[in-house]
Amino acid sequence: xxxxxxxxxxxxxxxxxxxxxxxxxQEATEIFVKNVKPYLNVTRTCNAAYPGSSSDKYCxxxxxxxxxxxxxxxTDGTVWYVSVNRPGCYAEWYYPYxxxxxxxxxxxxxxxxxRGKNEWGYDIFNFYLTSESSLxxxxxxxxxxxxxxxxxxxxxxxxxxDVPSGRLGKACTAWVLTNENMDYFYCPEKLGWNKAHSxxxx
Numbered sequence: 138x139x140x141x142x143x144x145x146x147x148x149x150x151x152x153x154x155x156x157x158x159x160x161x162x163q164e165a166t167e168i169f170v171k172n173v174k175p176y177l178n179v180t181r182t183c184n185a186a187y188p189g190s191s192s193d194k195y196c197x198x199x200x201x202x203x204x205x206x207x208x209x210x211x212t213d214g215t216v217w218y219v220s221v222n223r224p225g226c227y228a229e230w231y232y233p234y235x236x237x238x239x240x241x242x243x244x245x246x247x248x249x250x251x252r253g254k255n256e257w258g259y260d261i262f263n264f265y266l267t268s269e270s271s272l273x274x275x276x277x278x279x280x281x282x283x284x285x286x287x288x289x290x291x292x293x294x295x296x297x298x299d300v301p302s303g304r305l306g307k308a309c310t311a312w313v314l315t316n317e318n319m320d321y322f323y324c325p326e327k328l329g330w331n332k333a334h335s336x337x338x339x
């Protein structure tokens with residue numbers, strides 16, 4: 138998805154010029170999919186964003202929280218759920234960067250589709266969409282250290298499974314990408330951006 142976004146930006150400009158504040162989430166999400174889909178190996182697209190869609194039951198697994206998202210099924214078995222819920226791409230006091238899809242929306246990847254646990258931090262990981270490449274080529278993994286105040290999910294607080302929170306497991310994405318482990322399942326009290334980065338660390 139990251140490379141697809143880079144290619145889409147080269148063709149159509151940065152995400153903040155794709156949308157405008159008057160768009161609905163559905164309209165903005167469809168534009169996003171239109172721009173990035175040519176650069177992905179998509180086998181099936183499900184637009185479950187429309188209430189009552191006849192394809193709703195095929196777009197997400199049973200009891201999935203992403204039934205209001207557009208689903209992109211890729212040839213490698215992953216599924217991307219997309220919802221551009223901030224088409225104005227605006228910044229707020231706790232988001233000094235322009236975010237086009239954040240709380241209540243974003244880009245969610247299920248790395249093994251319907252198989253597996255289908256749970257945050259196991260096989261489902263969340264990204265925000267930004268118009269600023271400095272945040273990581275337009276995809277911002279949740280739990281990133283750039284925002285540490287306000288309403289942003291934080292690691293380790295919102296990734297720890299032994300301390301339930303309203304965002305249980307959602308802030309694991311940045312940790313997995315940076316440290317290439319899921320040791321938060323085994324030694325959560327030991328880990329942190331300024332602490333150990335794996336259970337093996339002294």
